[in-house]
Amino acid sequence: MAVTLEVAEVGKDFLIPVIDSVSFGVEAGEFVCLLGPNGCGKTTLLRIVGGLEPPTRGRVLLGGEPVSGSGRHTKKVGVVFQEDRLLPWMTLRENVELVLEPLGLGAEARRQAADRHLRLAGLAGFEAYHPARVSGGMRQRAAIARALAIEPDLLLMDEPFGALDAQNRRIMQQEVRRIWRETGRTILFVTHAIDEAVAIGTTLIMLSARPARIREMVRNDGHLERGKLIDDLNTMIMEEVERQQGVVGPA
Ligand SMILES: Nc1ncnc2c1ncn2[C@@H]1O[C@H](COP(=O)(O)OP(=O)(O)O)[C@@H](O)[C@H]1O
Ligand SMILES: [Mg+2]
Incomplete structure (x- = not known):
């Protein structure tokens, strides 16, 4: 069964703050793409959502149940990584x-x-x-x-097609859309490729440079012109990459 996901003021510090504070809600059956520059904290956020890593602050609810901490939650999370791990x-x-x-x-x-x-x-x-x-x-x-x-109640995918060549990536993007339609699963899909996110996601979340905040959340339901959406997201990601490299100051 697909269930709702609620990420509430989640933050994570390692030696440095990696995630500042991130909050968003996902309806059952949505296909959410999480975008952001390399190193901004996408994998860390995905691991927290999957209960593989405890957050420093905030909490994650899956179908209303806390994901980490209790050890008793009944919800199932499937994960696909960049490497197949077979x-x-x-x-x-x-x-x-x-x-x-x-x-x-x-x-x-x-x-x-x-x-x-x-x-x-x-x-x-x-x-x-x-x-x-x-x-x-x-x-x-x-x-x-x-x-x-x-x-799984929630399927997490962390740059799953990052190691594939361009042609195979496009095929797999269509395949994951098909599988999503056939199964109705809630999917949280991490990518740093804007064209990939726009091709497959129903909701796109753009993270800021580290420490991550939500920079933008857009519904990708066809009411936006695709080329303009890609341009806007590209502009945002370039700004965040520059901010991460310290070229420009904080927002
Ligand atoms: N277990 C860890 N211990 C210390 N630092 C970590 C750990 N995991 C990730 N980081 C740091 O957190 C930052 C974000 O990493 P990550 O979530 O992998 O980013 P992304 O997936 O967006 O590329 C990086 O600076 C990385 O070095
Ligand atoms: Mg990553």
């Missing part, structure tokens, strides 16, 4: 089956769920292949199948 000695099917083991499914149910999600990700016929025997795009498809197989 185990090379296992087949694609076994890689997906592996994440289903903690869910208490029997062997046959695991196999069926794995094959169903591999098919959803466009890998029917490749279930018994090892990762080294398929292309980079197909490995990312398998990573998506693995993330979806747990039937």
